[in-house]
Amino acid sequence: MIRHTLPALRIVPNRLLDTIHLTSKWGAKFKWGDKETETGMSRLSLSQEDKKVRDWFVSETKSLGCEVKIDEVGNIFAIYPGQKSGAPTAIGSHLDTQPTGGRYDGVLGVTAGLEVLRTFKENNYTPQYPVAVVNWTNEEGARFPKSIMASSVWAGVSDLKEVYNIKSITDDTPVTVLEALQEIGYQGETAASHITNPLKAHFELHIEQGPILEKENKSIGVVTSVQAYRWMGIKLGGRAQHTGTTPMNMRADTFLTASQMAIAVNDIAKRHGGLGSVAELHLSPNVVNVIPEETRFIIDIRHAHDEGLKKMEEDIISEFSKLVKDTEVTLKIDDVFHNSATHFNQLCVDTVYNSAKTIVGEQNVKRMLSGAGHDSCSTSNAKVPTAMIFIPSKGGISHNPSEYSSPVEIAIGFKVLLETVMQYDYSRVD
């Protein structure tokens, strides 16, 4: 792969980080340190705080000369003009956060995109083709319980009307997505469609949200794919019996069986080189002296490859059946959610890799999987060439107020993003 020699643009140090902290005033919460910036965030999608950061984003990008399109489901496309016309090379992520989230998840990707445009502008650099920064609506799925929501509508994977009717789960009086869009004035007129409002490519700079880069002392992760995952709902039925009066051999103890199953999930994940856990569980009646007559839980299994995930699922079904075989516990398995593996576009991945190698040296770059889903899965599903750039997350912590990446890590991530977008744009022949 050829690396083009492009003009070296002057970067304003720390401005991206300052921008992240500036936007955090809309939703800052959960102070964890002494400094003013040491708080988490609660900026739920389509909330009043989200409206403020959106208004700011629109105003900032317009001031740079962007055309701003807002689609039917609130996705914002800020398009910086190029020398030629064509579908924009996009830099996308999301400005909404978890209810007890941090300052970087999603926000880094959008503000870094803005910083790319600012850098272009200040250096009087005009890319070959338009470059868009995209803020996707409700990636977190926290207020409206469907993650990667609006990018999947744009990608044609989710139905607009169904999404409009999703009700919020964090409001005392639930509102629908459509009502919330109208409430803050972000139901735009552009069709939410990758066909009529296309992107040429999609790059996303994101925090890793896991411990691997930190543990391996790498500064950039080049994301080659997003692993497949499946959530299986398990319901065990037994008998509510008095713990003091029921002999051990006359019990139908659903929690004992659930414990054996949680251990089996762990073993199966390790055996197949995947991930597996039980992290959500409900006992009924959940009283110290009554054997739980019902235990419900959700299994989360993940694997780099669809076939690996399938094998894990088969093993779980087979081992769970054995676990209840000689008991009086009944087993019911429901499919809760499934996402196939996403494999990013080779050219995009290579562009990221070479850019990272140039900025930090090959020894500091790691090709890796993304464990979590991202808006980039939607763009990839829409056959838009896509890749992602990861920077380290301190302690692997995310979806938590203390989520943290250092100023240096952020600055490096930005440089890789800038180089990637410039290289990709320059190589475009459409």
Next chain:
Amino acid sequence: MIRHTLPALRIVPNRLLDTIHLTSKWGAKFKWGDKETETGMSRLSLSQEDKKVRDWFVSETKSLGCEVKIDEVGNIFAIYPGQKSGAPTAIGSHLDTQPTGGRYDGVLGVTAGLEVLRTFKENNYTPQYPVAVVNWTNEEGARFPKSIMASSVWAGVSDLKEVYNIKSITDDTPVTVLEALQEIGYQGETAASHITNPLKAHFELHIEQGPILEKENKSIGVVTSVQAYRWMGIKLGGRAQHTGTTPMNMRADTFLTASQMAIAVNDIAKRHGGLGSVAELHLSPNVVNVIPEETRFIIDIRHAHDEGLKKMEEDIISEFSKLVKDTEVTLKIDDVFHNSATHFNQLCVDTVYNSAKTIVGEQNVKRMLSGAGHDSCSTSNAKVPTAMIFIPSKGGISHNPSEYSSPVEIAIGFKVLLETVMQYDYSRVD
């Protein structure tokens, strides 16, 4: 042991069962069958429904010629006169129920006591010494979270002032025990004291609340002791991590450890011939894609002997320490509750056994432990000679609307109680 030949008293068939169903109108709830009597009960201690059944109990026993004493904590002593004066031979249990309880737990014991007095009266039978029927306040510990509450005050085991200040957990606006007693007019003037208001003996007819009698096809259980039990509070600390981004070997998964511990408790209980379970558990944050950073649960272990229970506890502490040893999960163990084993009085137990043998034949009688605590533990703690009579519980089900014992089982239980009290009274020489 000598069995005295006593007059055969004429028993009115089915009246005890009719009385149980009559009193169930105060608190009937949770219909489970077609018949009017096929409901559960919700008659919380010192509630308005409880006041109604208490008023009825006082009125019925007074009409039989009883002296009725109400003590400071609402215990009702209905004392039927004997030929001589002396501390009464008591028949006691409780009229309060669980919030989702059945018709028999506790209620059987008090109404059967009343039926004994009615039978005496109709047969013009005057016992040697007074016979009391006692309704103990708040045995269930459901409204005011302290089970066997008022009998333990009477026994000198619990402090009256502390008990007065216990707040209800089932009311929207919590009230104290004292307020509730005053509200329904059942704060009596008799001191709650086994010293100034003594009983000579205490017999309690109760449903087994377990499956053993049914499974072994026995009609009467002679309770020789109440097993020791301990509740241990376990708190595991780990890290909230993304299930999709955290490699298996970098996790501090508290629920995985909790699962291993629940299995260990089960194994330890079986090894020592005791009982052990985890039935109350809380995960935090309890979200499918976040490793639980905290898991809290309560272990319930029981054993016939204090030494056996101690060994189980030691094994748990030792095995739990091993389970967290090479992990990053932290372990904290708290003592939540402990009750030593209660061994009932030999003469009382023998009196019950011989009475049961006479009524149903030795092959239908089983000497057994009580798994649950009862007011009889309080009287036994107060050095009052005590024993209990169990009848079968269908499916071992209790603390549940569908709790059930058949009319025949109830009639047999009553006959054994009547014979026991008459034999004990007759043998008294004080």
